Amino acid sequence: MGRDTFIFVLFLIMFNIIVFLMIYDVRDILPSFDISESSEFYAWDTEEDQRFIGPQHGFKAPAYTERRSLLQMENAQYTNVYDRAWTHDYPRLSCWGCHFFGKLADLVSFHTVLDAGTGNGMGVRMLRALGKNAYGIELSKIALEQDAKDLLQREWVRQGSLRRLPYADNQFDAVLSADVLEHLTPDIADATVGELVRVSRRHVLMSISLKTVTDNKHTLLRPRSWWHDIFRKHGAEVNYPLLKALQLTNKSVYPVPSPTECQYPGNAEDGGVYTCCKIQDVWLVGLAAQQNVRDSRYMTLSDGEIEPWYFVFRKVRNISYGRS
Secondary structure: HHHHHHHHHHHHHHHHHHHHHHHHOOHHHOOOOOOOOOOHHHHHHHHHEEEEEEOOOOOOOOOOOOOOOHHHHHOOHHHHHHHHHHHHHHHOOOHHHHHHHHHHHOOOOEEEOOOOOOOOOOHHHHHOOOOOOOEEOOOOHHHHHHHOOOHOOOOOEEEEEOOOOOOOOEEEEEEEOOOOOHOOOHHHHHHHHHHHHHHHEHHHHHHHHOOOOOOOOOOOOHHHHHHHHHHOOOOOEEEEEHHHHHOOOOHHHHOOOOOEEEOOEEOOOEEEEEOOOEEEEEEEEEHHHHHHHEEEEEEEEEOEOOOOEEEEEEEEEEEOOOOO
């Protein structure tokens, strides 16, 4: 075949391909993929999600309610534990959520957002720096007055209880929380989860620690399945594709470490007991400024998931009316 003939044949092939693609929708000739939760395909941020979130611009404050505050009803000893933690125990500039808030901003569409249990307000600062309309609520008044006076003055953070949030329904595209819910007492877990779901338009995205700590501050240790059940009870379904994208497992560590110093947290009568073991794996907790580098972390033995443990949910809402 001569050179000119070869070029002519190549031209005809390309021409026919172009005509074919103009006539037929390419989606009709490609295999269809199931993007349901069971397939765990990349469906963590869908068109359906977009129906429920608010405007992705502007900085309008959320609607507040006159709901009776529970601050005076909170156990004084419980409150004092975290006042002391923020003034004596936790490093300054601590930001437990900063290890994944930025990652969430890349993966999930949200603009108006609540940091539930914001502590010193660093999570709100980070989210604001990312252009988000971020707000925070925190039980410890001392933590806010010590490290977030400017945020208090702007009303970007406020003192309050997670089990009686001072916001109207469906105010936030996403409710975030970083290593907070394990500090609840079991008697307020149900009410707290109900409130987090109530004020969210769509997403509830958080990390919850599943390990025992020596200072006994982790007062609500339950397996993943227990948390999934309680959120489901309040109308939130697990976002399995997003969970798969976020959650690290022992498959990400090489050589595969041997588990040591196993502990057995949980409650035999409420969710069951599970096994959590230490593995050797260096990781940075929070911001680099905290200089909180650890040479080990914990893993839940049944599924190989390693801390931080992520819990991500979608609020189930009616598509026709855009309401719960």
